[in-house]
Amino acid sequence: MSEESPRKLRYAMVGGGRDAFIGAVHRHAIALDGMAEFTAGALSSTPERAVMSGRALGLVDSRNHGDWRALLDDELRRPADERVDFVSIVTPTDTHFPIARAFVTAGFHVVCDKPLVQSSAQAQALVEAVAERKTVFGVTYNYTGYPMVRQARDMVRDGTIGTVRKVVVEYNQGWLATALERDGNKQASWRTDPARSGIAGALGDIGSHAENLVATVTGLEIETLVADLSALVPGRQLDDDASVLLRFRGGARGVLVASQINAGLENDLRLRVSGTLGSLEWRQERPSRLVHYRLDGAMTVLTRGSPWLSASAQLASRIPAGHPEGFIEAFANIYRGVFADIRAKGAGHAADPLETDYPRVEDGARGVRFIESAVESSREGKWLAFGPGHAAG
Amino acid sequence: MSEESPRKLRYAMVGGGRDAFIGAVHRHAIALDGMAEFTAGALSSTPERAVMSGRALGLVDSRNHGDWRALLDDELRRPADERVDFVSIVTPTDTHFPIARAFVTAGFHVVCDKPLVQSSAQAQALVEAVAERKTVFGVTYNYTGYPMVRQARDMVRDGTIGTVRKVVVEYNQGWLATALERDGNKQASWRTDPARSGIAGALGDIGSHAENLVATVTGLEIETLVADLSALVPGRQLDDDASVLLRFRGGARGVLVASQINAGLENDLRLRVSGTLGSLEWRQERPSRLVHYRLDGAMTVLTRGSPWLSASAQLASRIPAGHPEGFIEAFANIYRGVFADIRAKGAGHAADPLETDYPRVEDGARGVRFIESAVESSREGKWLAFGPGHAAG
Amino acid sequence: MSEESPRKLRYAMVGGGRDAFIGAVHRHAIALDGMAEFTAGALSSTPERAVMSGRALGLVDSRNHGDWRALLDDELRRPADERVDFVSIVTPTDTHFPIARAFVTAGFHVVCDKPLVQSSAQAQALVEAVAERKTVFGVTYNYTGYPMVRQARDMVRDGTIGTVRKVVVEYNQGWLATALERDGNKQASWRTDPARSGIAGALGDIGSHAENLVATVTGLEIETLVADLSALVPGRQLDDDASVLLRFRGGARGVLVASQINAGLENDLRLRVSGTLGSLEWRQERPSRLVHYRLDGAMTVLTRGSPWLSASAQLASRIPAGHPEGFIEAFANIYRGVFADIRAKGAGHAADPLETDYPRVEDGARGVRFIESAVESSREGKWLAFGPGHAAG
């Protein structure tokens, strides 16, 4: 380890003003390790709110913009040693594509919220832009930042549970059990609005996390699926409940549930993966535990911070076992991977895969294709093929 | 309460010899309350095994038969005050129909294991026979005998969680994760054999419990479904994994999973029901708890034996809260309901619905239609209508 | 295994009439395995209640007595092949000694509730009577009948967790958080009455279970102790809360808590044993799990019914893993051990230690000495030596 402290990275944020839930989470996560500092922003689509938010958050006026285009222009005018290293995009989904494309095209590294964009055509364009500019592009599928999710992935990949046969992933919330969007709730309002969220509601907002969790942990590719998307709260325009049956290449089967109308539930993301030799079970609301059921022995419960975990799980941990880490730390792990990649790129050396463990633009693109396929399957009421071919179609 | 102890009922068992898991469970459950005594039997389809088992279990030779037809003949020859009051049928599924029909037709009360029979035509015939002979006919969907399942049902029915919108039921086991049927395991052998189990494997064996649990707790009727049944252990002839999406009359949505290849899992039956005002969650492996999530308040955890439970839940309990009751007690509750109905019929007075709370032949018939519909949907790879019309078709 | 079914044992019960909690538990436990039948009784200290209870429970009049002396006289008059094989004594503590001594002296096998008697002098006399008559004498420290308690004991004894250093046992209930004894509650009334319960309340009623659990699982002998007994509900005459620090021979340390005023708690008996190589944790309210923390590896959770458990734990189990067994089954395991011992004695052959695994009169006697020592320590406000010498003093 170098004895010299590396310089802090500088970042700008687009969206995430004072009433936004996720903006604050990104800032807490970035702050946690003290490796980057909040330097510039365009924190709202409403210029006055943007400026007011930036001021309250301590941005200097010259870098506090009312509009993301102004931010981009200003950054491009600045000398390299003032310019931000990366931009975090935490706006509603509809604006992800233009903003992300503009910053990538201008050569900036980007971290973008999920779902990545609103169509697979946009996703494809973004994947190509990133490939061309060779920028770092992270997608905050933050749940894969949990140490025990990484442990699960590593145990699946190293064969601990044998060949995967069955995956059940559920992401159940209750906060949209009533028509909050009609009560002026800002979060509910954009998430249930097709203009801002795109073609999917719950499936896009949280089903995308579920899809990514499955892909990350198992590496399985969906072959066909049948989905049932419903708006169970009367008058809602987008699905608030989605259930999907999955068939994976190679024969494994899966079930994915994403629902925001389970009155009283909080943030119940859970995954169970069964293989020929054992099963793994993880729950986001108790994230430091990974239950390992075994074909021929007592179940074991692996806990965060233990020395017998995989290198990746250990690296994702900050404090000793038994001292709970949570959502912000997991989120910060995604950022830490992005930072390591930015530094590697800056230094011109190859990235260490262990250090640069974060979801890429391609993961985001696959997530968009999943949303499209599930929406189409539900609309047509039938099984559909899924895959690169489909997305390209 | 009467000061006089009622006479013990007498029963015969068909199947359930010494190696059978479920026969012993039935006998323990019947013994628990000391209300019936084991009087006669034909405990195996192999005459010598039948007789040997009966002797080991204390049957006198004159009532220990090598064959269920001999048992029936013998019973019919005996005077009423020697004859058994009911017959428990615990054989593999293929023989349920002829045995059950014969005993019902002869006027005996019957308790039969699930799935009831192998086709909805058989089921319909049995329903009609029972209706004609007005006998008592219980189906051992034993999980509905748990006090907290009854509490869940009563809370759904009394509107505590509002209108039901979503149901997720899973029944996950791991014991068939390997090809046990090829190692001479008797349980595995008949359950994976189409000749003895019929058209479904896991779906019939445990999916039927899941279907019944949903119907019992919610009262919802399935309108359409799409199922994916797979034999994930190579060479297996019947499904060992089944996932089904459900649409209920009135708009609620559901997911049903029944899988026996989750290596390391034991008997993980779990139900979550979400309504407009709250959600309920129950797990068979921790059966004394019912979690009630509420739209507008902290979750409560209801526990067996509490004075604030419904009358039905309280009646299903034998010992104080905190002193765990389990599977056998739940099973015994089904029998207790049957016994009360037999006594009421014997006494010629109306049955008390609270005392005679047990699954009927009609529940068993609906379960068979569910299996048929799901198998057909999976075979054809599409959504299918479900309902009385379908079953009749 | 013999192909012949052994004859059912016959038993009498003293106490345990219709309002008594524990009498019904004993009867359910005995009934479960169908190995003994309820033949005679003197079910209450009030003759009319005794007779009424016996009738309601199906005793024939000739064996339904108003008084335990009448029961004993009647039994002695009967020929051996009518006589009961054993007597279950489930009365309040004050009458245990005369009843148990009389039956033992007359040569009957006895099962007696805990605490055994009211003084160590009585206990000693009973131990001697049993030794002289060579009868079977079981004490229903029923919690040691749980399979996972036996597993814990076997893991401690075989060195799995190394040398034991620390034991924490708690038995917390809430049912005496109010002055129930003044509301006519029969259970509360005798348990808080020095005339019927003796010198201790909570410590005697449930602390005795805690002491036995520690002794059974660890085999450790208490060397010195300091206790703090309190009656926290105003006006109560006996302790409803007890805390004790323990020093064991060999240097291990312990804490024992027995309290009945934890408003809202049910039957929270829990044990943690830490050794040089690991720790074990068991909770009665989730009895099928035994958590094994390990010095150098992930914790494992052992579950009832698994093939990798000790022979003793496996034998204590009736149905497959994942199908919850509970309090009654554990209770029945104590009886099963007693039955095996009665049969061995009857057959004149040596008892199989595995089959005859139940708490003896000596365990009950040690429990009485523990109560006496703790009461004395609390009264004097100081550490006291504990041991055979003390008890004899």
Added chain:
Amino acid sequence: MSEESPRKLRYAMVGGGRDAFIGAVHRHAIALDGMAEFTAGALSSTPERAVMSGRALGLVDSRNHGDWRALLDDELRRPADERVDFVSIVTPTDTHFPIARAFVTAGFHVVCDKPLVQSSAQAQALVEAVAERKTVFGVTYNYTGYPMVRQARDMVRDGTIGTVRKVVVEYNQGWLATALERDGNKQASWRTDPARSGIAGALGDIGSHAENLVATVTGLEIETLVADLSALVPGRQLDDDASVLLRFRGGARGVLVASQINAGLENDLRLRVSGTLGSLEWRQERPSRLVHYRLDGAMTVLTRGSPWLSASAQLASRIPAGHPEGFIEAFANIYRGVFADIRAKGAGHAADPLETDYPRVEDGARGVRFIESAVESSREGKWLAFGPGHAAG
């Protein structure tokens, strides 16, 4: 809320260099909310290590000192607008007193680790110094920063569970189950060394947290106690296991266990408080839940982030319910309280009690008296009075 972002506070750290566990926790906790920046330090008692650590953590050379006295001198030389606002002291216990006293006397605000100092005489001197200089002085009893601990406190204080009768607090760890201190483990080494830790080991290190948790949640004052402190790992000089019986003013009873030899346990701090109307249970390893058992109703489980929690519990939360917060967030809450108090003092206005909710120097002083009393009780093998009088004596 002001639209202006307040300036970031500046802080220095004494101790907490690169190998120290707790220094990093303090820095993460401070960083989390972005309200203070790390400006100066003397990060080790070894000058070269101090300087190397400071450089690696990004301190500029002019504020990176080899010794805390040099740090203090340098700070005093600087103009007020460069000077640090507070100093965090995270050294082994033996140096807390001189360092804390020096900075307080010089007028600096201080945050100091627990246990506060090594004797009640030192504690008293420090209390007086703080009173005289009117500085802010926080003690990082960090577990009281958890939202659900604050909720428990508020529920006890508002009478939800009635009058408290019984408290059981346990702090069990396993990391000192072997003689780590002889393997060069730095944490183990100073914690088991009387010269650096003072008169107590486990009792001082973690028992002090347990004592503070009880005092914070219940407000009860210990009247008398009897303690049993043991060094269970051969050769260890300080207790690694401590059990204490407590009698509180007003009649409540308590048990406190602090043990570091429970092989395999992680950081198992748990509290149960029983009152006349209900009981509360909290576990640090699952910190977002508070179980509320009720005398007359089903138990409720309160969760972090819920709108029905107390103002104090809500304020201590950063992200929505179901998104786990952990140890660092709780730690940061202590700092947030200190920061609010520093700002209030700086602005010359009265502190808002809700905003300035953190443990003070007096809490630290009481903790030291508790340690002294328990050590003395254990040494003398008897019950001892505890209280201000005792400490002063």
